[in-house]
Amino acid sequence: MYIFDSHQKKKLPFTPLQKGKVKLYVCGPTVYDNAHLGHAKSSLVFDLLRRVLVANGYDVTYARNITDIDDKIINKAKESGKTIKELTDFYTEAFHKDMQAIGVQKPDIEPKATQSLEAMQQMIQKLLDNNHAYQTPSGDVYFDTQSDSEYLTLSNRVQNEEEKQNRVESSQEKKNSADFALWKSVQDGTISFDSPFGKGRPGWHLECSAMIEKHLAYDDLEYAIDIHGGGADLLFPHHENEAAQTRCSTNHQLAKYWIHNGFVNIDGEKMSKSLGNSFFLKDALKEYQGEVLRFYLLSTHYRSDFNFNTQDLESAKKRLDKLYRLKKRLFGLEVKEEQTPFQTKLLEALSDDLNVSFAFALIDEMVTNANEILDTKGKHKELKRQTLANLAYIEKVLGFGQQNPFEYFQFGIDETTKEKINTLIEQRTQAKKAKDFALSDKLRDEILAYGVQLMDTPSGTFWEKV
RNA sequence: GGUGCUAUCGCCAAGUGGUAAGGCCGCAGCCUGCAAAGCUGCUAUCCCCAGUUCAAAUCUGGGUGGCACCUCCA
Numbered sequence: 001m002y003i004f005d006s007h008q009k010k011k012l013p014f015t016p017l018q019k020g021k022v023k024l025y026v027c028g029p030t031v032y033d034n035a036h037l038g039h040a041k042s043s044l045v046f047d048l049l050r051r052v053l054v055a056n057g058y059d060v061t062y063a064r065n066i067t068d069i070d071d072k073i074i075n076k077a078k079e080s081g082k083t084i085k086e087l088t089d090f091y092t093e094a095f096h097k098d099m100q101a102i103g104v105q106k107p108d109i110e111p112k113a114t115q116s117l118e119a120m121q122q123m124i125q126k127l128l129d130n131n132h133a134y135q136t137p138s139g140d141v142y143f144d145t146q147s148d149s150e151y152l153t154l155s156n157r158v159q160n161e162e163e164k165q166n167r168v169e170s171s172q173e174k175k176n177s178a179d180f181a182l183w184k185s186v187q188d189g190t191i192s193f194d195s196p197f198g199k200g201r202p203g204w205h206l207e208c209s210a211m212i213e214k215h216l217a218y219d220d221l222e223y224a225i226d227i228h229g230g231g232a233d234l235l236f237p238h239h240e241n242e243a244a245q246t247r248c249s250t251n252h253q254l255a256k257y258w259i260h261n262g263f264v265n266i267d268g269e270k271m272s273k274s275l276g277n278s279f280f281l282k283d284a285l286k287e288y289q290g291e292v293l294r295f296y297l298l299s300t301h302y303r304s305d306f307n308f309n310t311q312d313l314e315s316a317k318k319r320l321d322k323l324y325r326l327k328k329r330l331f332g333l334e335v336k337e338e339q340t341p342f343q344t345k346l347l348e349a350l351s352d353d354l355n356v357s358f359a360f361a362l363i364d365e366m367v368t369n370a371n372e373i374l375d376t377k378g379k380h381k382e383l384k385r386q387t388l389a390n391l392a393y394i395e396k397v398l399g400f401g402q403q404n405p406f407e408y409f410q411f412g413i414d415e416t417t418k419e420k421i422n423t424l425i426e427q428r429t430q431a432k433k434a435k436d437f438a439l440s441d442k443l444r445d446e447i448l449a450y451g452v453q454l455m456d457t458p459s460g461t462f463w464e465k466v
Numbered sequence: 467g468g469u470g471c472u473a474u475c476g477c478c479a480a481g482u483g484g485u486a487a488g489g490c491c492g493c494a495g496c497c498u499g500c501a502a503a504g505c506u507g508c509u510a511u512c513c514c515c516a517g518u519u520c521a522a523a524u525c526u527g528g529g530u531g532g533c534a535c536c537u538c539c540a
Contacts, residue, residue, distance in 0.1 A: 009470090026540075035540090042540040072538075101473055157469065157536075180537070204538090231540030232471095241537085262471095263534070270534090299489085300479065304472085305533070312478055315490040322489090325503070357480045359490035371504055375497085376521050444501080464503090 001056055001351040003049075003227070006235060006260045007154050011353055017256060022052060022058045025212050025255070028110070030067040030204075032076045032382055033090035034280045035098045035298070037308055038264045038271060042231050044294060045261040045302040048102040048398065049229070050349045063109040063216050065208060066092055069201055070113075073189050084191060088114075098281045100135050101290035102297075103289065103399040115200070119214035120202045121195050123249050124182045128197075134249040136173035139185025141199045143245060147180040154243045154258065155236035159299035180241050206243035212242075213250060215438050221252060228255035231302075235260050255379045262305040264297075287314065289292070289411045295400055297319045302354055319364070320400065321409075321464075323391075326367050328405040328462070329374055338389035342366050350397065355386060359398070366390055396463040409464035413452070421452055425461050428454075 001014040016022050026046045029039055046064070053060045069087040077087045096106075111119075124141055127133035133149045145151045152158070182202040186192035192199040202210075217224035224246060230239065239258065246254040264271060271279055284293055296316035300306055342362065349358040370387045373380055395401045410418065428443040444454055452463045 028540095029540075038540045040540090045540095070538095155469090155535090178537075233535070233539055236469095236535065237537040238539090261540075263540080265533090304479095309476090309478095312490085315478065319489050322504095329504090353481075357489095358487075361480070364488055369507080372506090376507055432499085435499075442499070453502055456498075456501085457503075462503090 001053070001352050003257055003259060005257045005354050007258045009156075010313075012257070014307065015056065017218060019222055020057070020059055021220070022053050022060045022227065023225040024053070024060060024062045024214050024229065025208070025216055025225050026062070026064045026107075026192065026228075027208060027234055028064040028066050029091075029095055030070050030072060031095060032070065032073040033091060034265075035095050037281060037284065038231065039095075039100070039303075040102055040281045040293065041264045041297050041306060042261050043099055043104045044102060044230075044297050044320065045331055046259075046401075047230050048298060048302075048350075048354060048356070049227075049259070050346070051103070051397050051399065052354065053391060056351060061216065062107045063111065063211070064107040065211050066095075066112045067112060067204065068092070068114050069205060069207070070204060077191075086106075094282070098285070101178070101285050102281070102294040103291060103402070105399075107216050111215050113211070115208045116207065116211045116214055117193055117202065120206050121197075121383055122204060123210045123213065123245065124202075125180065125196060126249040127245065130248060133182055135197060138173060139183075139187070139200065140173065140181055141178040141197050142174055143182055143241065143248075143249060144175055145177050145180075145244070148244045148248055150247065151178075151214050151244050152240060155240045157236060157240070180205060180237065180451050182245070187327055200306060205238055206245060207240075209242045209245040209254070212246070212254065217250075218252070223253050223256040225255050227257045227259060229259040229261070232260045232262055237391045249430075260325045261302045264308055266308045268307055268309075274390050274425040288317070289408070291400065291403065291408075292317045298356055298398075299360060301357060317358070322367050323363065323401055323406045324349035324392070324403075324405045326370055326387070326410075327401055329392055330384055330391070331405055333388055335388045335392050336385065337392065338386060340386050340393075342386075342390050343393045346393070351433065363394060370384065406462070407417045409462075411465060413450070413465055417450055421447055421450055421463055425454070425463065429461060 002011050003014050024046070026042070029035060030298055031465050035043075043064075044060075050060055050062050068084075071276050072082060073088060080087065082090075105234060112302045125132060127143065128135070128141065131144070133141055133143050135141045156220055183195065183197050183200050183206075185200040186197070192201055208298040212224055212228075226458045228239065228242075235258070243254045246252070253441075266279070275374050281293070292313070297306065299319075346359055348360050349355045349362060352358075366387075371382060373383050377427075413421075424443050428440050428447070431437075431443060447463065449453060451466050453466050455462045455464065
């Protein structure tokens with residue numbers, strides 16, 4: 001298996017810290033609002049990575065956190081008159097629901113910041129003891145970036161003197177402008193936690209480092225975990241700061257490999273709330289099935305930026321439709337696991353830094369090939385068996401094709417309409433039998449008016465939503 | 467200003483030294499009562515210039531365009 005490490009900036013052979021095991025940590029959402037398409041993309045990428053690691057035989061422990069302490073959360077709670085817990089519980093649940101809709105498997109561990117305060121405070125204490133952190137007169141605790149000779153090596157940045165001098169600082173008490181907060185003192189008695197450093201709240205960067213140490217890390221190895229992932233925007237400062245905190249407070253580096261996924265833009269523009277509806281995953285899910293969104297969002301390489309637009313989404317849907325039509329042709333047959341050359345090639349493609357484009361091309365080829373043979377006369381017992389095994393493999397590793405193929409094509413059509421359509425189809429079949437093609441075509445037009453197209457096959461007439 | 471990424475058919479998008487995958491759209495054909503679906507066939511020399519090489523989309527240098535990050539952010 002090969003993965004691109006965004007620290008070394010090159011594709012590397014993947015060798016886990018401990019044979020056969022992988023520890024994977026991904027930065028999860030701050031639960032103050034609904035998940036947007038960017039969250040979806042990131043979650044999908046690492047869901048796929050995890051599945052591919054598992055398919056390669058690794059015993060994977062996957063952790064994705066929930067950030068439920070944050071200024072944005074506190075502000076929103078104040079505005080809405082809800083408690084922090086009401087708010088974060090609501091959005092955490094919404095996040096889970098959205099993720100389920102697009103086929104993202106649950107992580108093995110889902111730590112919350114509020115449940116990891118002790119670990120965070122321990123880490124701050126260590127950093128204070130090691131002189132990597134300092135407390136200001138007003139009670140804030142900052143990480144001393146000057147004390148870490150490796151600071152900025154993860155993101156390959158250079159401290160810029162001009163920038164440092166020009167930037168207006170929010171706190172005059174910091175030793176260096178680059179220093180970041182580990183603990184923010186809260187004096188006004190609003191939302192705060194007790195700690196050895198006084199009442200306050202933890203800094204965002206600290207959360208991930210502490211949770212990794214508490215829930216996931218190896219104690220005695222050079223790195224705490226194998227892979228750390230997240231959106232491209234997190235490389236700096238978030239991951240840079242995480243890495244610094246971990247290396248200065250423990251005896252190991254944070255992660256052996258760093259993986260960052262590209263951004264999602266909408267119609268060529270950076271996502272922003274002002275763009276409206278399509279911004280949230282839950283809104284996109286009203287119009288498109290989760291699986292189609294999954295297929296579309298995964299269809300290009302994870303490191304490229306992704307330009308979300310309806311035209312490409314429709315084009316992706318048509319590609320997924322073909323997989324389901326093949327499934328329809330083999331509906332009802334018994335599925336048994338069976339290793340095929342196709343599966344080997346598919347896994348090989350995915351194991352090459354998640355080359356989904358190539359993997360998709362292999363699927364297209366497999367589908368076309370199966371259709372071609374099924375079109376010829378004959379029993380094709382072996383082909384059917386292998387094709388079913390291949391479809392099941394795609395379902396497991398990529399998460400596509402898990403639905404009933406007939407229901408897949410009926411998304412968004414209510415039961416009453418379905419009954420009407422079926423009645424009309426029955427009438428049309430009778431008309432066809434009687435060779436009354438004028439009536440048959442008239443009935444087909446009526447059915448088409450429901451946004452449904454018909455397909456006459458040897459085993460009957462089927463319909464699909466257009 | 468700093469740092470980094472990127473430029474392949476109408477659209478999306480693989481390919482990182484050996485002579486351009488795949489999907490959507492389009493055209494032609496097979497199949498079909500007609501369609502739809504499915505199948506077959508057809509459509510690019512890879513932003514520009516220079517260089518390295520027997521050989522470059524793929525490496526190097528320069529140019530032009532696009533994008534991202536620079537302490538809120540998946």
